[in-house]
Amino acid sequence: MKAIILGGFLLAGTCLCFGQSIRPVAPEKGAYSVGFSLQYFKSQHSDSITLFQVTPGYFVTDNLEVRLPFAVDRGFNADEIVYGLGLRWHFGHKGRLFDPFVGGIYEHATAQGGFKEDFFGGVIGANYFVANNVAVQGILQIGSDRTRLPDESSTSLGFGFVVFFSGK
Amino acid sequence: MKLITTGCLLAGALTLCSAQNITPMAPKKGVWSLGFSVDYFKAQHSDSQTSLRAVPTYFVTDNIEVGLAVGWDHSSGFDSTFFGPEVRYYFGGPNNSLLKPFVGAVYQVNHATGESDSTLWGGEVGAHWFVANNVAVTGTFIWEQFRQSGATESEIQFDMGFTIFFAGLK
Numbered sequence: 101m102k103a104i105i106l107g108g109f110l111l112a113g114t115c116l117c118f119g120q121s122i123r124p125v126a127p128e129k130g131a132y133s134v135g136f137s138l139q140y141f142k143s144q145h146s147d148s149i150t151l152f153q154v155t156p157g158y159f160v161t162d163n164l165e166v167r168l169p170f171a172v173d174r175g176f177n178a179d180e181i182v183y184g185l186g187l188r189w190h191f192g193h194k195g196r197l198f199d200p201f202v203g204g205i206y207e208h209a210t211a212q213g214g215f216k217e218d219f220f221g222g223v224i225g226a227n228y229f230v231a232n233n234v235a236v237q238g239i240l241q242i243g244s245d246r247t248r249l250p251d252e253s254s255t256s257l258g259f260g261f262v263v264f265f266s267g268k
Numbered sequence: 269m270k271l272i273t274t275g276c277l278l279a280g281a282l283t284l285c286s287a288q289n290i291t292p293m294a295p296k297k298g299v300w301s302l303g304f305s306v307d308y309f310k311a312q313h314s315d316s317q318t319s320l321r322a323v324p325t326y327f328v329t330d331n332i333e334v335g336l337a338v339g340w341d342h343s344s345g346f347d348s349t350f351f352g353p354e355v356r357y358y359f360g361g362p363n364n365s366l367l368k369p370f371v372g373a374v375y376q377v378n379h380a381t382g383e384s385d386s387t388l389w390g391g392e393v394g395a396h397w398f399v400a401n402n403v404a405v406t407g408t409f410i411w412e413q414f415r416q417s418g419a420t421e422s423e424i425q426f427d428m429g430f431t432i433f434f435a436g437l438k
Binding site: 136137138139140141142143144145230231233234252253254255256257258259260261263265 | 304311
């Protein structure tokens with residue numbers, strides 16, 4: 101909880117630092133976003149770990165964003181691949197710095213040993229633009245994992261930057 | 269290795285998709301960047317996990333960037349923290365080049381519940397490739413030495429992701 105409060109202060113501090121002449125490029129039909137990271141780590145006496153995740157998002161209308169999450173996790177004898185589909189409905193006013201949304205996500209994961217898992221979840225969140233193409237995003241996700249084991253629900257809350265690109 | 273290749277292809281695709289009239293805002297004295305994330309996760313049958321990461325950096329000259337990495341992880345009965353300075357020197361290339369290579373050094377102190385403190389120092393080489401005036405795809409290769417309770421271990425790390433820059437106060 102302390103981390104969330106600290107994150108909130110950081111977020112507020114970041115927002116206060118910016119001027120008012122910001123024209124958000126999203127949500128707008130044709131705009132897109134790409135979240136991605138790649139990490140490779142190898143220590144002297146252990147196997148390497150590689151993490152790759154990418155989530156392209158595309159606004160098919162001024163309000164509807166389609167997202168395609170994909171991730172690969174390799175290391176310590178555990179290879180996992182995750183892919184899925186996400187939809188977000190942005191219901192704020194176009195051009196405003198504050199861009200709230202609701203949505204849903206489905207992800208399918210496979211791993212060694214025949215492991216399979218399906219995740220269904222709902223999300224609620226908001227972007228706060230700190231530059232024309234950069235927003236601080238807060239998102240709450242509640243969902244359920246479905247495997248051969250009993251279903252397990254989970255809750256996550258995250259804050260971070262999101263980069264958008266104009267479709268023009 | 270295939271994943272690294274995929275990441276590089278993605279970076280290349282991003283580059284091709286970006287507009288050509290990009291004027292990178294860094295490196296330049298007064299510019300700063302901020303990387304941060306806050307994550308909380310709670311599954312039905314397990315304890316919650318919380319993670320905080322922040323890396324603010326600042327260009328003290330047109331070529332030198334200093335930063336401070338801080339992080340905190342928390343789960344039931346366990347906390348770990350780290351902090352440490354970073355410095356980067358940017359070299360080569362004309363001012364309007366989209367490619368901004370750098371070399372740098374990192375130092376970190378780590379503390380975790382029930383463990384002795386550890387330190388990490390290392391050198392890095394990398395580059396930003398600007399895909400917007402204020403956004404770059406950054407790749408870094410780091411060689412580092414981890415030391416805990418008198419034992420040392422060398423590590424290598426390759427990271428790729430976005431870096432977001434902000435103009436300084438004018």
